[in-house]
Amino acid sequence: MVRCMEVSQEKGYVWIGTRSGIGRFDGYEQRRYLRGNVTHILEDEEHTIWVITEKGIFRYNEIEDNFILVRDKDNNPVIASSLCLWEDGVIFGGRGRLYKYNYEDHIINLFHTLKPNGKYHISNLYQWDSHTLLATNRWAKALFIDIATGNTRPVPFNSEQIISLLIDRKGNVWVAHYNQGVSCYGRNGKQLQTYHTQNSPLKTNVVLSLEEHNGQIWMGTDGGGIHILNPQTGKISTLRYIPGDRYSLPANSILCLYNDKSNNMWAGSVRNGLINIKEVGMKTYQDVLPGQNYGLSEKTILSIYQDNDNQIWIGTDGGGINLFDPATGKFHHILSTWEEKVASITGMDKNHLLVSLFSQGLFVFHKETHRYQPLVIINDSINDILCHRGKTVNVYQNTPETILMLSETPYKYHIGKKQFIPITKGKGITDIVGTLLPINSTGEDCYLHDLEHIYKINSSLNELELIFTCQTDTVFNSVSLDENGLLWIGSNYGLSYYNPVTKQYTLVPNTLINEISSLICDRQGRVWIGTEEKLFAYLIKEKKFILFGEPDGVVQNEYLEKPRLLSSSGDIYMGGVNGLLHINRHLPDEPALLPTLQLADILVGGERVYDRISNDHQLSVNEKSKPIIIKIITRNKDIFRKPMYRYTITGLNGQNIYSYLPEINLSSLPTGSYHIKAACSTRNGDWTADYDILTLIVLPPWYKSGWFILSCTLFIFVSVILIFILLLRNKETKLKWAMKEHEQQVYEEKVRFLINTSHELRTPLTLIHAPLKQLMDKLTADNENYPLIQSICKQSERMKNILNTVLNVRKMEVGQSTLHVQSIQLDEWAEQLISDFKPEASVRGITLVYQPEPEIQTLCFDKEKCTTILTNLLINALKYTPDESTISISTRLSEDKTRVRISISDQGPGLKDVDTNNLFVRFYQGNNSRPGTGIGLSYSKILVEQHGGNIGAYDNKNFGSPGATFWFELPLNTEPGNITLHPQEYLNTLLAPTQETESIPKQQEENKTAPNHTLLVVDDNKDLTDYLATALKDRFKTIWVAADGEEALRLCRKKRPHIVVSDIQMPRMNGYELCKQIKEDLEISHIPVILLTARNDEESQLYGYKNGADAYVTKPFEVSMLYAIICSQLHNRERMRTRYTDIGPLPPPEEGTFSSADEEFLNRLNQIITEHLDNEQLGIPFICDKIGISRASLYNKLKALTDMGANDYITQIRMERAIWLILHTELSVNDIADKTGFSTARYFSTVFKQHTGCSPTQYREKPPVSTQ
Structure with a gap:
């Protein structure tokens, strides 16, 4: 039982109040809320839904999608039985009380207590004027309530037993008294009209509801349907339930009427739910009981034909022939044809039809007598083809004189001559694919089609001409000819058309239409399309599709390709499995109001998350969340109209998704931000603008989040560093253990040697000490030898004590x-x-x-x-x-x-x-x-x-x-x-040795570093080379490591280290040979070599020095000692190079070199320079040519030995010779310049002054003290 209803202006929901609760309908599904008898529903100006039940007032909470019981300041439920909109809020009426909800503070408070009617039960409230309310109750008279004071007064009209009351646009009051019909009163209370069963077409005096719609008064009655009164004319029309007529009112007992703000009329019935009432231009006729005239004898339509009298003959699948009169809209069932399957039907003459009955043959049907007569076919072969092959024969009257009989072999039948003329296959035609179906006739041209071809009949030649062949796997289901001569094709690929004149084929794109089963063109430039139980109209000029559905009078139907008709009046008839659709050429005009779309709800994995949406319409979900369903609501004038929807998801390639449902299901979205928009089709085939629905932010899982990736990156980075450090420490630990083992081994060897030595010394020491003791005992103290013997004896005693100490300590160890x-x-x-x-x-x-x-x-x-x-x-x-x-x-x-x-x-x-x-x-x-x-x-x-x-x-x-x-x-x-x-x-x-065994001052030891020098360590023991490289890495710029002499020699020639530390015993090339090779190679002979060996004999050291070794270190050794030796060698080289660069005579080659090769090189160089000192051409090319060495080798060698370039070295020798000539001869400056190879005396003086700080003359007059 529908007691009340409200259509939301914000989202378009239909709220329905019943005895068992409240329902919400969005056009697709209904949701139920509360439990109990709902008497009133109202939407205020803030779009809040208010509901009144016997439990009190409820308010809809959109965030949580539920209703909240309204309570007063004492937390008690507010009980009311009526409500009314006011300009600043909502007024609620209860028993003797008024409550008011204010938009300003959003609080509901007690507004007034009625005076003097403090116990008056307000069933309904109406706004009478700006300061007065009208309150009604069936069991008490109506009252006026002063909104300012709460005082009441009686109304001026009859208000006894009011069932329903309506204040119309003119201010008149329409009152439905129980069982008294309807009365109309003026504002002053004067009765203007009264309507009841005695003076009007009303079928009952019990009127349950009143509503105004388009200036007419609608009256819902108890059992009499709905009466519609025109107040101007007094005429009353009736909407009633007619059994079997789906376009009649579904129920006759109407409890409430409601005209929404979009001017849609709604009726709430007692037992048949909610009814939406509207005028439609389409009707689908279905099967009814035999003899009834508002439907078909069988709902499946196989064929349809309209004769010259505008009567429409319908062939059904098992229900025989039906006759439909478009003028009256009534059907007549031809009972004599009952159970016949009428596959095809067409005209023959004024009184006869030609009918093709499935598997029975061709018959002549008499319109008046409703009797069949078999068509006489004299030719047995033709009779066999058309009547006894068990195949459907389609008949079509293409001209008043001829009928086409379309079977596997088409024939033209001449009605007057009763002659069958075969239609031959023209050029390019092999076989007919499927069944031939007529398209249309335009004058002498008649078009046919099968599943793959379109043909035209050449009447003069009685020949089929091939017009068009489909592409690839396209199947022609239905073809229609429009007024412009275009052939519109419905296929398994949707809609297309073919122009026979230009021979151009065009596919009309549309994502919502896949396969078309039936289509037909009307005279208004529309192509009506039946597909997938849906009906579309394609507007040829506008190039738009319009979807029609239940609100237009269309029921779901599987439309068939043959039963379609463009009537003489311009109406369209399309038959299908579920009835006959009649489309009026004059469809009712509807206001062109564009629908609006907004978010209705959102579900994640079936759980509602609407409350998590932010104010800027954003929602964040996890990447691996469950499927996301986004529901939208369309605010449309007609809530039952189901448009097509287009969803655009920005961030997902911007693709459009088309659907017939107001929801989109998303799953497995990758991480990112997605902006979701929605649009829907309009009544005229357009699309609305894209409405912003939601911004969906898909968050990465915790293991893909930025902080986690950063943490992992830092963790991996730190782990790599820690692993690297641990590896280094492990390596250092291994080296330390190796050195400890080495030290322990050395220690054991020392101890063993010491103990062995101590034991060995005890015997000779005993043989020394005992005789001395005896000798001393025999001497007297005044003997001249006594002090000497006493001293020797004392020292031997001391030696014995030392040996005993060592042996005692060893005992403590072992x-x-x-x-x-x-x-x-x-x-x-x-x-x-x-x-x-x-x-x-x-x-x-x-x-x-x-x-x-x-x-x-x-x-x-x-x-x-x-x-x-x-x-x-x-x-x-x-x-x-x-x-x-x-x-x-x-x-x-x-x-x-x-x-x-x-x-x-x-x-x-x-x-x-x-x-x-x-x-x-x-x-x-x-x-x-x-x-x-x-x-x-x-x-x-x-x-x-x-x-x-x-x-x-x-x-x-x-x-x-x-x-x-x-x-x-x-x-x-x-x-x-x-x-x-x-x-x-x-x-x-x-x-243990002291830290100051050597007498080198500490400051001097610390200063001996080699940060700019490079070192080459050579040993086949990798642990030792790694240890030395690690221990000395902070002391040298670069340390290279080699495993044998050959590798070391290559590194020397390539890297030119400043010093080499090499073991002697190595594979391939030992240390002696390496040292010899280095010292004999002029390119690298200046590099000092320190040899390491476990042999401490003089012969081994002598052999090493003979091969050019600069130093000799015996294993085991301390790293500090080795480093001191390295620094000493490097320091000697630096000191010698400094002697070359200082002012004064050059040191002789035997002092300034450290190998015979270097000494020979400097001697040869000095000889060449001295012999050609007066030659101005003396220079680098001259010397290189004489010695047989490259410029680079000459530079590197001199730089390594003297820290000077070749030109500087030549100049140094020239200056030495010039100084000697100045001090020991009387030669002039010009002569000295000539003898020292200077081109001019001036240039000589400049160089001399740069070298000595004074001119040659000044130097001769006052030589430095050191040269005198």
Whole structure:
């Protein structure tokens, strides 16, 4: 039951209120909302939809596509039963109350309480004037309500039992009282007219609804249909339901009427839903019950023919022949032909028709008697072809005297002569493809067609002439001739036409039409096209297509190629499987209002995402999202008209997509921005403008986003760097491990040698020391040899102690060492040990003073090892203490009472800025000249650290006293017992060289760098070359590496390194041969070569020096030592080159060169220059010719040896000769210039002044001191 409705002005939706809720129809589908009885629907000026139900007022929320219950300020539902538009909002009427919604603040508030009718139930509200409302209720009289005060007053007209009320354009009030018809009242309440069953064509007095449409009053009744009253004439027409007539009103009980703002008329029925009422110019007649005159006996039409009386004869598929009268629109079923399949029908004479019945043959049909008579065919073969082959024979009256009988062999039948004339096939015609169908006749010309050809009958020759043949796989389904003589062709490729005069074939492009099944031309320049259950009209002059559908009276139909007719009145008839379509030549005019399009909804994977659209109509989705459906709504005057749609997607090649549906389905869109526009076809065949619908932004997945790609790029970049660093570190680690292994191997070899040597020395030392001891014991102290023997004995004892120390340390390395810690009286132990040194000290007048700490009584330590420590420190003190001085030995507690310090202070020279970090390292002697092995302090340090103590020294001058103080500390809390020590490389510490083994000053060492020099390292051990290249890479500009002598020699000749470091033992070419080849090659003989070898014998070194080696380094070696040797060689070269460039005599070749080849080269060069010194032609070409060397080689060689060019070198020699002549002869300046090869004395003086800083004359008068 449709109780109310509203057509939205914004989007064109039809909102339908029923007892069970509200529906929304967009022309294609209906959506339901709410539940309950809906009594009123209204769209306000802001296009908000308001709905009233028994639960209260609801407002439509477009974003979420739902209805929201309206609540007051106390959050209670607002209950109302009526509503009315007002200029500044919407007024709602309830029980005794008025509510108002204001556009300004968008709030609904209680507006007025009715006075004095506080309980009046307002069922309907109407605006009476600018300050008055009209309220109605069926069970109470109507009231006027003052909008300003809420006061009520009675209305001046009869208002009892009002079912419906209408205020027309003139202000008159039309009232439908229950079961009393309709009355019309003036504004003053005077009754103007009344209409009921007794005085009008009304079929019932129960009028349920009233509406005004085009100045006429429409009345919806209960069971009587719709009555339309013309107030001017008083005439009433009726729309009623007629069973079987699809163009009658579908229902007779109409509950509501509604005239929308586009002037469309709607009717809401009680049980048949919503009805849209409009006039159409097309009707499709379908089958009805036999005997009824408003339809066909069978809906499938096979043939159609109009006789001279304008009666239309219709052949059906099994329903026989139907007669249609265009004047009355009534059908007459010829029952005598029932169940006949009338394949073709045409005229014969005034009273007869010629009919082709499927599989039965040809018959003459009498119009009056409705009886068939077989057509008499005397010729048996013709009779067999036309009647007994089981094939359809199409008949067509091309002239009043002749009929064409179109079968596999066409014949012309002469009606008067009853003669059959065969139509022969003309030139180029082989077989008829399919069945011949007539097109049209124009005078004597008659056109036919089959599936592939178009023919014309030559009447004089009775011959078929081929007019046109289709292209490739085109199939001609239907052909029609227009008034201009063009043949319009409907094929499986759409619409085309052929001009028989110009013989030009043209295809009419259209993406919505694929295959045409039927077409026919009318007299208004239109081609009517039936295709795919749709009907189009092509406007020939405008070149536009118009789509017709249900709103025009067209039902879906499969149109057939034969049943088509252009009637004598100009109307078009097209038959098909689903009935006969009648197109009136005068189609109703409709306002040319262009539809508007906008976005209706959008679904992503079936989920509504309309709320995610931004204000600028943009939506962002992920690339891998589900299919996207974009729905649009067309705001059209006729919502049921289904236009064609054209979608344009900018960003997707700008392609157009055509569709019959108001939605587009997009899937698998790549990343990007897509601007979607839509247009639709208009009623006259045009297209609307493209409307902006949506901008769709497809976001890349997270793994394709810019931040992720950037992060991955950075990650890969950082990873590559880290991998590169790790590889470098791994390589460096491997090199370090290799060097450590090498160092360990060297260390083991040193230790092995040392231990072996120590063991070997113990026997001869015993044989020396024992006899000496015996000898000394036999001598008296006053013997002159006693002091000498005593000294020798002392030193041999010392050597024995050193050997014992080394062997003891080795024992600690190879096995577990144990500290035998015991509690010892510290003072007693110290005094006893000191007393052992007093005899030696007294000889030199040295006093040993012991200063104990009273608090210290006992101390736990290894007595034997600590005795060695204190002994070594006392020996050291005695060594550096001058005669007649004092050595102080003291003990004291540390400040935290945890350690005991034993100090030995002497009055010797002091430490004198000695590096105390190296003081306890082997062989470190500081800045004094006292000899010593340095092993005692180093060994003492090891023993102290085994006890967990510390050892050190400081200069007494910091405290105002001479000498130095050596001390060691032992922990106080050590418990007595045996402490097992883990093996360590004690010898490595004992034998470790100091950082200042060489006496090169530190500043000078640091300054020896070679940033502009290049180095070539040659060794077949890749680990060693890689290590050296890595260790020295910051010291040289470039380092090249070679694996053998041959590769190195090639690199020398190509790269010209400043220095070469090469191993001796290598494959292919050893280091000796490489050195020899370099020194004998004049081009590279100046390059210094340093040889590396594991052999340390003099013979090997001598052999290397004979082959020209500049230096010899024995493996193993320290990198710092190698670098120092390299710097020394480079420094010598630089110093020698400086001697050449300085003012003064050139050094002799034997001093300025480092190889015999270089020396021979300079001697030869000097000889040539000296012999030709007075020759002005002496220059680079002259020298190159004499020596037999290229200019480049001469330059490179001199540059490497002297840091001078050839011309500068010649000038230098000339200047030396000139200075000698000035100082030792009386020759004039001109003579000296001639003898030194200068062309003029002036040029000689200029060069001389540049060289010496003064003129030749000044130099002779006052020579430099160094030359005198």
